[in-house]
Amino acid sequence: MNRRCISVVFLFCILQIAKPETFDVIGLDEPIIVTVGDDAVLPCHVVPSTSLEDLEVRWFKLDFTTPVHLYAGKQDRPDLQDKDYRERTELFKNEFPHGNASLKLKKVKASDEGIYTCFIDFKSSYEEAVINLKIGGIGQPPWIHLKGTSNKGVRLVCKSDGWYPEPSVQWLDGNQKAANAKPETTHQKDSNGLFTVLTQIDVTSDSMNRFSCLMQNNLLNKAKEARLQIPEIFFPKINVWLIVFWVFVALVIIIIILEIMFHRRNRKRIKELQLFCILEGYKNMEINYPSVTLVKKTDYQEVEVSEDLKSVRWTGKSQPNAEKGLKDRSYVLGTEGFTSGRHYWEVEVIGKGEWNLGIVSDSVNWEEEIELKPENGFWTIGWLGNNLVVNTSDSPRQSIGDVPKKIGVYLSYESQSVSFFNADTKSHLYTFHGIKFPQKLYPILQTSENTSLKICPNSMKGSIVLKY
Structure with a gap:
């Protein structure tokens, strides 16, 4: 028994000796x-x-x-x-x-x-x-100076460098109370990681005209302050008669603007017509406003004309027994074209899909796929790839702005030009100049899915029949 106890004690001692110290x-x-x-x-x-x-x-x-x-x-x-x-x-x-x-x-x-x-x-x-x-970091003593006068009073500027972190900035008046005006303060870090502080404020005259700029490092609980006494002469005086004068001038300007807007509204249509004429250098030439009508000639269902024959939309359907027609049957064009004169009509865009519209030559071979370019007999603009583009020879995707809701098409055969306008804002979009027109021109429309084009009504006599 004693021998067993001695062995246990000996083993315990060895373990204690071997146990690493922590x-x-x-x-x-x-x-x-x-x-x-x-x-x-x-x-x-x-x-x-x-x-x-x-x-x-x-x-x-x-x-x-x-x-x-x-x-x-x-x-x-x-x-x-x-x-x-x-x-x-x-x-x-x-x-x-x-x-x-x-x-x-x-x-x-x-x-x-x-x-x-x-x-x-x-x-x-x-x-x-x-x-x-x-x-x-405690910065250098602030430097405060008078920058000049403004309509809000006198502008004071205070600057100090060498701060870390960014100090708190406070403007005080002569009674050591916070100034009423809101200061503009910027902090800029230099190459050593320290901040240069620039703060400015517009102050008005009080009983003391004494102001101070206080910058404090809140981590170290230390601050530095600069003070300035401003002479009374620097504070601008308010001229009541000058205020009355400018109020009178403002009222006169408002009345004139309202008068101009009133007369513009009454003569809006006249000025619209003058705008189109002046763009060509003429003022008193007659413009034809055709009443465009759409007529279906085939059973092909890629596009569908409304019952009132005034709008066309994309359906995506096809008809196996459709008559042979255009290579791309999403086009719509006029059955009776123009060989002279000046003509204007408007097209409303409904939807967010792609489309094209403008003028096409009678010499186009519709049995082939043709790119919309002037040398191929097309003078059009369109909405492609989320951009309003003009289909020119140089760049078929020349962006010309945001998509308008209503587009005016203006053809002047003798002036050899085709112009496009934003009919809602009466602003010019693009003009094809110096075109050697073929014998006959037709209006043309092209639409795609999620989009329809609608001929806008007008009160002028005349008609153009469109086919596809």
Whole structure:
């Protein structure tokens, strides 16, 4: 029995001897606050105390592999150190026997702010602690000056540099109360990470005409202030008669604008016609306003004409027994064309799909696929790829603006031009100039899915019959 007890006690002693000793690395819970340019000590201790001479002590900020400071193999390793910290860090090696791994960081900069980790490798294990370093910078004494006068009073400007982080800014009056006006403040960071502050405010005269600019670093709880006394002569006086004069001028201008708008509304149609004529250099030439009508000639169902023969829409249907017609049966064109004169009609666009409209030559061979270009006998604009484009020879997708709801087509045979207008805003979209027209021209429409084109009604006599 005694022999068994002795064996148990002996085994217990061996286990206690073999059990590795555990250590804790202690930092600091509260942030360390240091002023720019000063030295900082980041505390780190091993508990229970043990010598660090044969261990690895690593300080790093963000990247473990790029240390702020590294002690390994009984020596510092500046070759592995982050270049921003070289020759600025130091360990207290005389304190190593007592387990002190604190780091001294010299001449701190704004960029040094952040979380640092103290990492110690005990060979059989490792421990670490984190320390939060806060940086504060007190800027230069503010410089305040009078910039000039404005309609709101006198403008004051205050400037100071060398702050970190961004300071709070406050304008005070002669009674050390906040100024009523709202200041405009900007912060600009320099190459050292410090802030230059520029603030300005418009102030009005009071009993003292004394104003101050206060900038405060809330982290360090320190502030700097600049004051300025403004002579009374700089504050503009309010001229009541001048105000009355400008109010009278504004009323006269408003009356004139309303009068112009009233007369424009009464003469709107006349001015629209004059606009189209003046664009060609004529003023008193007669314009024909044809009443465009649509007539179906085949049973082909790709497009469908309404019962009132005034609109056409895309159906996507096809009819096997349809008569031989256009290569692309989504086109619609006039059965009776133009050989002279000036003609104007409007087309309303309904839907968001693609379309084309304009003028086509009678010489087009409809049995072939033909690109919409002037050299092929087409003078059109259209909505393609979410753009309003003009189908020119140079660029078939020359963008000319947003899609209008209603488009005016104006043909002047003798002037050799075709013009397109936004009929809602009465604005010019595009004009084909210098066209050597063939013997006969026809209106043409082309539509696609989700879109219909509608001929707008007018009160003028005349007719154009459209076919497809």
